[in-house]
Amino acid sequence: MANKIVLSITKRLYSGSVGRIQAEKYVLTKHFSGEPKKSDFKIVYEELPELSDGEILTEAEYLSVDPYMRAYMIGYKLPTDMIGGQVARIIASRNKNYPVGAYVAGSFGWRTHTICNPNKPPNMGFLPLNMLPDISPHPVSLGLGILGMPGNTAYFGLKEICKPQRGETIVITGAAGAVGSHVGQIGKILGCRVVGFAGSDEKCEYLEKELKFDRAFNYKTVDIKAALRESAPNRVDCYFDNVGGEISSTIMSYMNKNGRVAVCGSISSYNDAVLPKVTILQPAIVFKELKVEGFLVNRWADRWSEGIKANLAWLREGKLQYQEKVYHGFDNMVEALVGILRGENIGKAVVKVK
Structure with a gap:
C-alpha cells in the first residue's frame, strides 16, 4: 500500500503539482557496543513538506556503508538520524540547474527520500552535494566509490x-x-x-x-x-x-x-x-x-570536483579498476555495515535500495 502511495505522489510531482511524500529513515537510538545491531536503530516514517523555490526532491538508489560510520556515531546525541552518503535520482525539482532525472551524490544519510536546496546542502557527512557527470557505461554507484x-x-x-x-x-x-x-x-x-x-x-x-x-x-x-x-x-x-x-x-x-x-x-x-x-x-x-x-x-571540499575529474579521467583511460560489493534492500543497511567491518568486501560496499 505504501508503495502505491509513493507512486501516486511521484506522478503528481512529475506532472507539475507539488505534493507530499513519505520518507523512511534510520534513526540511531542506542550507541554501538561491539558490532552494530538492528536493535540499535529504528526505522521512522517522515512526511516531507512541499517543495519551495530552489529545492529538489531526491529518491535514493544507492546508499553507502563506510567504516567511519562505526567510529563517528559515538559523538552524536541520541536519538539521531544515521549519517552517510547516497546516490539519488531527482524526482521533482524547483531548481532549473537540477532537472528531474539527473543524479546527485550527497550526504543525505540512511533515508529513502530527501528534500534539499542545492545552494544550501545539508551538512551530514563528508560528501558535498554534487551532480554526477555522465559516467556511462559504468554504474552510478561509483559516485559513492572511486568517483566519490x-x-x-x-x-x-x-x-x-x-x-x-x-x-x-x-x-x-x-x-x-x-x-x-x-x-x-x-x-x-x-x-x-x-x-x-x-x-x-x-x-x-x-x-x-x-x-x-x-x-x-x-x-x-x-x-x-x-x-x-x-x-x-x-x-x-x-x-x-x-x-x-x-x-x-x-x-x-x-x-x-x-x-x-x-x-x-x-x-x-x-x-x-x-x-x-x-x-x-x-x-x-x-x-x-x-x-x-x-x-x-572534507578538508578538500572546495576542490572536490578536482578529485572526481582526475579519477574519472584515469578510469576512462583504463588506468583505474574497481570492484563493488552490492547489498540489496533498504532493510539490510545494518547487515551491510557489519559486513564491511568484518572485511566482507573487496572494493566499495554499497546498498541498492530496491
Missing part, C-alpha cells in the same frame, strides 16, 4: 599528505577496501612500488593480479616484518594507514628517514570495547623524523 568520497580520500590523502615521488615505496593497510585499493592504483600511476596488506588470500590475489600491486600479503598469516623485508628492500617511504594497531607500529618502524604517513582510519579497533595495546610509535617518529598526519577528506 573514497576516491577523493585516496586522491587527496596520497597526493597531498604522502606526496610520493616516482620510484618510492608505498605500503597500504586495508589495501583491498574502497580507499586502499584506490590508493595503490594511484601509486602505480605515479610510478611507485606498491605493497598492500589485506585480510584474505583472495583479496591479495586480486590486488596483485587485477590491480597490479607489486606485492600483497595476508596480514593474518604472514610475519609482517619478514613480508616488509621481502617486498620493500629499500624500506618504506610512504605509509597509507587505514587500520592502526600493531601492524602500523611495525610498518612505521621500517620506514626511511623523512617518511610520510597518512592516517586515514583505524578499523582494526572500531568494534573493540577496550583499545588494544601496541608498540609505542614515538621512537620511530623521532629518530626517522617521520611526518605523521591524520586527515578528513
Whole structure:
C-alpha cells in the first residue's frame, strides 16, 4: 500500500503539482557496543513538506556503508538520524540547474527520500552535494566509490599528505577496501612500488593480479616484518594507514628517514570495547623524523570536483579498476555495515535500495 502511495505522489510531482511524500529513515537510538545491531536503530516514517523555490526532491538508489560510520556515531546525541552518503535520482525539482532525472551524490544519510536546496546542502557527512557527470557505461554507484568520497580520500590523502615521488615505496593497510585499493592504483600511476596488506588470500590475489600491486600479503598469516623485508628492500617511504594497531607500529618502524604517513582510519579497533595495546610509535617518529598526519577528506571540499575529474579521467583511460560489493534492500543497511567491518568486501560496499 505504501508503495502505491509513493507512486501516486511521484506522478503528481512529475506532472507539475507539488505534493507530499513519505520518507523512511534510520534513526540511531542506542550507541554501538561491539558490532552494530538492528536493535540499535529504528526505522521512522517522515512526511516531507512541499517543495519551495530552489529545492529538489531526491529518491535514493544507492546508499553507502563506510567504516567511519562505526567510529563517528559515538559523538552524536541520541536519538539521531544515521549519517552517510547516497546516490539519488531527482524526482521533482524547483531548481532549473537540477532537472528531474539527473543524479546527485550527497550526504543525505540512511533515508529513502530527501528534500534539499542545492545552494544550501545539508551538512551530514563528508560528501558535498554534487551532480554526477555522465559516467556511462559504468554504474552510478561509483559516485559513492572511486568517483566519490573514497576516491577523493585516496586522491587527496596520497597526493597531498604522502606526496610520493616516482620510484618510492608505498605500503597500504586495508589495501583491498574502497580507499586502499584506490590508493595503490594511484601509486602505480605515479610510478611507485606498491605493497598492500589485506585480510584474505583472495583479496591479495586480486590486488596483485587485477590491480597490479607489486606485492600483497595476508596480514593474518604472514610475519609482517619478514613480508616488509621481502617486498620493500629499500624500506618504506610512504605509509597509507587505514587500520592502526600493531601492524602500523611495525610498518612505521621500517620506514626511511623523512617518511610520510597518512592516517586515514583505524578499523582494526572500531568494534573493540577496550583499545588494544601496541608498540609505542614515538621512537620511530623521532629518530626517522617521520611526518605523521591524520586527515578528513572534507578538508578538500572546495576542490572536490578536482578529485572526481582526475579519477574519472584515469578510469576512462583504463588506468583505474574497481570492484563493488552490492547489498540489496533498504532493510539490510545494518547487515551491510557489519559486513564491511568484518572485511566482507573487496572494493566499495554499497546498498541498492530496491
